Amino acid sequence: MIQCTSPSFVWPWKCSAIVHSQGPMSPKTDFRASDATISHRHNYSLRSCECFDLHNEIVPYNKAWSWQKSMVRKRHTLIEKDEDCSDTLIVLQHPPVYTLGSGSSEEYLNFDKLDAPFDIYRTERGGEVTYHGPGQLVMYPILNLRYHKMDLHWYLRALEEVVIRTLYSAFSIKADRNAGLTGVWVGDCKLAAIGIRVSRWITYHGLALNVTTDLSPFHHIVPCGIRNRRVGNIKGLLNESQFSNGLERSIALQTETVQLLDVTYKSLLKEFSEVFQLALQCKPMSDRELSE
Template sequence: MLATTQNTTINMILLASTVSGSIPGNQLINSSKQRPSSRSCVVNSAVAMTNEVKRSCEFYDMHKELIPYAEAWSWQKDIVKKRKELIEREKDCSDTLIILQHHPVYTLGTRSSEAYLNFSMKNAPINVYRTERGGEVTYHGPGQLVIYPIINLRYHKMDLHWYLRALEEVVIRVLSSTFFIKASRIEGLTGVWVGDQKLAAIGIKVSQWIAYHGLALNVATDLTAFGQIVPCGIQDRQVGSIKGLLQEHVSPNQRGAENKYDIDDNQLIDITHKSLVQEFCKIFQVHLRHKPIPAGIAWERPEVLHSITEKGD
């Protein structure tokens, strides 16, 4: 059965005035119907804390910025080190949330196999980093929102499986509530899927119950870079993006000769970012405290990189 979206749903995303499309396999949820909760029983235990005082969370919002991976990685480890010192003094009173985009980069988990790289490490097309997170190789780049929660699980739930499912739940709710896209989990795999397309990859590291690294959601990502790797070591499935799903299901006659139904990447990033923050706060029951970008963190706007790439420099 085909599921259709109402015009008002896509108006949030597209520059055109009205759009009506359909996606097979019920991947888009009819906005006239009740939205599914997509809640798993394991995540409900966290949401049930609504009567408790919300934990403070320092929020570094750089969703419009491109941050070099090495800098963000070093920054995370520095925060974790300081948090451990605060725990020893019994003064750990907040979590941290970082949202950003990265320059193009491949990252591998601590036990990732180089067999999943379709190139030689000595002749890599872009920077490659082996990190201490779990999981196999993945790609980060412009148009992809990366979330790095640095969370003391002692104040949430000391269960790594719960934490992974909770991160997945954030994305599942974003796709459902904002885009009416029905996403799901796949038994035995980590991440968020729409059909056989993986939209969000998750890889974490936990040290003394402090979790860091996090998740990456393909919003308006150029997916061609995934062709140089076997993403997450999964051979028989694809990688997808929110933009790709929306574009696939706008009919050719609606696009028109002027391509007026193209999706604006910046608008899509902003809408997704807002929803991610809201759902993260609901799932983890935190109160955000906005913080400025720390001095010394190098960044630039995604459109600057796009301009340089077009020039071929």
């Protein structure tokens, strides 16, 4: 169940990029929690999830990080009172920034830290250095895995599944996992990075999907510590796809500029709701609400 309007625009192309994989997951792969977990939910109803929508806004990284930590503390307090009745999802964009995982190596920075092109933050997530910037949709799920599945590998694969389904359902892009590497790929091109942190089974941090992102800042780092692989975005893949005539391509690219982020966002919400079996309650948000 999702209480957000679904995208009505139908994209006029079919992008048929197919990747090699270790057994691709079907778009309908069942990632739901076990029956034993679900049985604890009242009348098997979907667990509620507040969705704070900032997908068209640019939020400083340290501000979003502060929000998450505050909400995780609040969730721990609610758990102790047996009042943790809903999950949370924040969707936003960041200004240009590099982030490093807690154990990330600075050897993957191709610049002097004292003369960095953008701000740098060392965070509490896992993984190596990555870039965030406008045109990239970032999802921060703050979930109590006790109500889903207490398995971090399952959680990582579920986040990947959300992106894989989104790319296929919205754009007919066939993406997949890459053996031994976290994230979502089309061939040797990485579209989505995932870095998580879990505190007493409450998740924070999350995933970042390149939609219309400027990819040039990735040239200053070794993204996610993976050499000899590319970073891509949805816009680039769609631009490379084949059109039947010049007019169709022109119309598609003009519409893409206006709607690509919105279409991707709505599809992400739909697939997130289905993969995690959550009823999303979309609402505006304020600093006060997120920090209380």
